[in-house]
Amino acid sequence: MAKFKGATWRPIASNYRPGGQSSVRGLVVHIMAGTLTGTDSWFRNPAARASSHFGTGKSGALTQWVDTADRAWAQADGNSSWLSIENEGKGGDTLTSAQMDRIADVLAWLHRTHGVPLQVASGPSGRGLGWHAMGGAAWGGHTSCPGPRIVAQLPEIVARAKRLAGSPPADKPKPVYAPFPGVDYFRRHPRSPLITAMGKRLTAEGCGRYASGPGPQWTEADRKSYAAWQRKRGFGGADADGWPGKSTWDALRVPAA
Known part of the structure; x- marks a missing residue:
């Protein structure tokens, strides 16, 4: 020793x-x-x-x-x-x-x-x-x-x-994102914390200007905000119609509630 x-x-x-x-x-x-x-x-x-x-x-x-x-x-x-x-x-x-x-x-x-x-x-x-x-x-x-x-x-x-x-810092927990609930979920214009979280993500991405602010209900203003975000991210055709699809939802990365 x-x-x-x-x-x-x-x-x-x-x-x-x-x-x-x-x-x-x-x-x-x-x-x-x-x-x-x-x-x-x-x-x-x-x-x-x-x-x-x-x-x-x-x-x-x-x-x-x-x-x-x-x-x-x-x-x-x-x-x-x-x-x-x-x-x-x-x-x-x-x-x-x-x-x-x-x-x-x-x-x-x-x-x-x-x-x-x-x-x-x-x-x-x-x-x-x-x-x-x-x-x-x-x-x-x-x-x-x-x-x-x-x-x-x-x-x-x-x-x-x-x-x-020189020990490495503890690993940060990996973020957990909300799974895609399906487009029919949004067509029913639901009220839920998921919609509020989604609105906050659109605002953070600079595409919340069509809505009065992130709220709990999916509205036409939210659909326009989502369409603007889809176009900004380079999605086209059916993937830029303002309705969430699986690919665009995964790209938005809405935090799980």
Whole structure:
């Protein structure tokens, strides 16, 4: 595994297990209940029996104490398969934007190097960005670490990591268009939201000038507007008589109600 080049490397001499990291399910967010300087000092005390792979300061400093190939002592049963990141602050705090950026930096790097998915983890058996309390008693029973206000920030951290990793944006939903109801539908001069939607499409296409405005009933003014649109789009003959046909309807693309 590796050291993260974006962090200041400050290795500790004890309080971790060399070569003990069996896998990397993701990154666990902690709160220090103290300062970055104080935590650095504590991790160097053999009596601490605690450590973390990474730590952030409120101003955006990022420290790495333990190589990701080694097992830090941060979340009990979660130590063998999760990496850890402590954050300067106390219970009830929110992370600063700079801290969120540093966590996102590490998460994006773990995505590239270890295949960690860019998502909020569903629990100890999940993968992605987790938090200490999600492990319950098996992870030491620290139910207030890092606190609900920080847990609420995790989706934004994931979003920042996605931008760093160059993840493609989510696909936009494909538009759904109303199916052609048949020309007889219009010959009956119906009143319906479909006619209003159709009038709005004709107006958007610059062919609504024959009507007083998109209304719910098919009228002679709408037929003239439709004929003008048919001619504008190059339809001729029976396809330019002002009555919707299958080909011209599909070309107009009226949104489904």
